[in-house]
Structures are given as C-alpha cells and as structure tokens.
Amino acid sequence: MTMLDELEFRNLQLDQHGPLAVLTVTRPKALNALNSDTLSEIAQAVDLVIENPEVGALIVTGGGDRAFVAGADISELAELGDVYAGREAALAGQDVMHQISSLPIPVIAAVNGFALGGGLELALACDVRVASPQAKLGLPEVTLGLIPGFGGTQRLSRLIGAGRALDLMLTARQVGAEEALALGLVNYVADDPLTKAREVAEQMVKNAPIALSLVKEAVRRGLDTTLEAGLEVEADLFGMAVATQDFREGTAAFLAKRRAAFKGE
Numbered sequence: 001m002t003m004l005d006e007l008e009f010r011n012l013q014l015d016q017h018g019p020l021a022v023l024t025v026t027r028p029k030a031l032n033a034l035n036s037d038t039l040s041e042i043a044q045a046v047d048l049v050i051e052n053p054e055v056g057a058l059i060v061t062g063g064g065d066r067a068f069v070a071g072a073d074i075s076e077l078a079e080l081g082d083v084y085a086g087r088e089a090a091l092a093g094q095d096v097m098h099q100i101s102s103l104p105i106p107v108i109a110a111v112n113g114f115a116l117g118g119g120l121e122l123a124l125a126c127d128v129r130v131a132s133p134q135a136k137l138g139l140p141e142v143t144l145g146l147i148p149g150f151g152g153t154q155r156l157s158r159l160i161g162a163g164r165a166l167d168l169m170l171t172a173r174q175v176g177a178e179e180a181l182a183l184g185l186v187n188y189v190a191d192d193p194l195t196k197a198r199e200v201a202e203q204m205v206k207n208a209p210i211a212l213s214l215v216k217e218a219v220r221r222g223l224d225t226t227l228e229a230g231l232e233v234e235a236d237l238f239g240m241a242v243a244t245q246d247f248r249e250g251t252a253a254f255l256a257k258r259r260a261a262f263k264g265e
C-alpha cells in the first residue's frame, strides 16, 4: 500500500503519522488561497485518504504561520465571466467541501491563522475546529460583491444559527479565536492548534471506527430533516452499530473490565 506521505503535490502536503493523516495547504505566498489547482489537489488527497484503511482521522491545516486558508483565490474569481462560470466555480468548491464533510472518519481543522471565505468554508466542512489565539475567521465575500459559495451560507447557519451567521456574513467582520469559541464556531483554542488537533484525533481513533462513521452520518442526515425523520435515521444506524463485531467487543470488554480492541468490523 502506498504511504500517503510518499505522494507529491504542488500546493499541499499529505503526511501520515500512524492512523492520522495531515493535509497541509501550502501556498504561503497567497496565504494558502484556494485556486482551482489546489482544490483539485485537495480532492485527490481526500480520495487517497478514503482509500487508505490505515487512516482513522484526518487533520486539515495551513502551511506557514499566518494563514489556515485566506479564501478562494481572488485573482481567479476576478476572471469569472458570466452566471454559468460563477455557478460552476461554486459547485466545484462545494463538491470538494462535501467530499470532506462526508468522509467516514473524523476530520479536524487546525486553524492556525486567517480562515476567511473559502478558508472558513473548508474549516466548516470539517467535524471539529481548533483555533490558534491569532486565528481570524470570517466570511468577507460581500466586500468583493460576492456571497459565500463553497457552502458557507448553509454550513455556518447550521453550526451557529442563522442570526449569528447573518451578522458575520452581512458585516463581513473577522472574529478572533475567543469570540469564535463563544459563538460555537470553533471547539477549542490552543497555542499550538496542530498538536491539540492531534490530541483530539488520537482520542477519537481509540473508539470503534464504524461507530464513529455512523455518528457522523446520523448527525449529517439529521440536520437536513425533521426531528421525527432524524430519530428514525438514528434508530436505523443504531441497529447497524449493533450488527458490528466492534459492538460485541466493546460490550464484552466493558463487562470483563478490560480495554476493547476494535477492528472496524
């Protein structure tokens, strides 16, 4: 099997540390802005992560010490000529964010600086966000005559509520890490967000992998539906968890007062 960190990309780096994969966007001259090449490299990298059964969690971060990702690449956006090109550009970005948000393994954003526009949308596609004290987060698209197009209008509202999301999108203001924490926009603030993200990921990968994927699926599908339909989804997926070997192992280990050895089966 190919080790993830043996592969070469132009605008990102993919590293593997045991069960953890780390995807680092590396366009420091443009504060890691997402041009179309970088977006397609992210899609390729995520495909490799999905195909590698050794990887139990993914961390996404930005190279350098200034930015997570400062948005979609504005010089490329400026070239968009008509309504169709604009729509295609949004759909292309949305596809990559959807690919990340529907990964069956936990995905953690280590937000080490600016996470603006498409950069915040990338962080929003992850399950959990860890911010450095210097991080600045926002959706400033209206300052460019645009609206968020990589999922921000939908994911930010679902995460922190429509009122708070509208405040951020209509003012275009950037929030610091502590305000982001108070808003529920990030889960943790840490001086070294990558180290903290690793700690959180390590805690997650100790748990039963199929159960992790079912939790993600239940939350994702439930957000798009009524409480009643969401509870049915939960019951169905609970049933699937009961059919796993890991459930037998987890309950047997508890009763025998020993540590569970999950196999993802």
Ligand SMILES: C/C=C/C(=O)SCCNC(=O)CCNC(=O)[C@H](O)C(C)(C)COP(=O)(O)OP(=O)(O)OC[C@H]1O[C@@H](n2cnc3c(N)ncnc32)[C@H](O)[C@@H]1OP(=O)(O)O
Pocket: 029, 030, 031, 033, 070, 071, 072, 073, 074, 075, 090, 093, 114, 116, 117, 118, 119, 140, 141, 144, 146, 147, 148, 149, 150
């Ligand atoms: C669907 C999605 C839509 C979107 O995402 S729209 C884009 C949303 N993002 C933004 O509007 C943020 C744009 N960037 C900024 O406002 C500023 O940057 C910062 C506040 C993040 C930092 O400001 P400072 O410290 O003064 O740095 P600097 O000189 O502006 O940036 C360093 C270099 O990085 C390039 N850059 C920064 N962000 C982007 C970007 N989003 N797209 C393309 N290039 C970007 C700059 O131009 C410059 O480059 P050079 O050194 O060649 O002048």
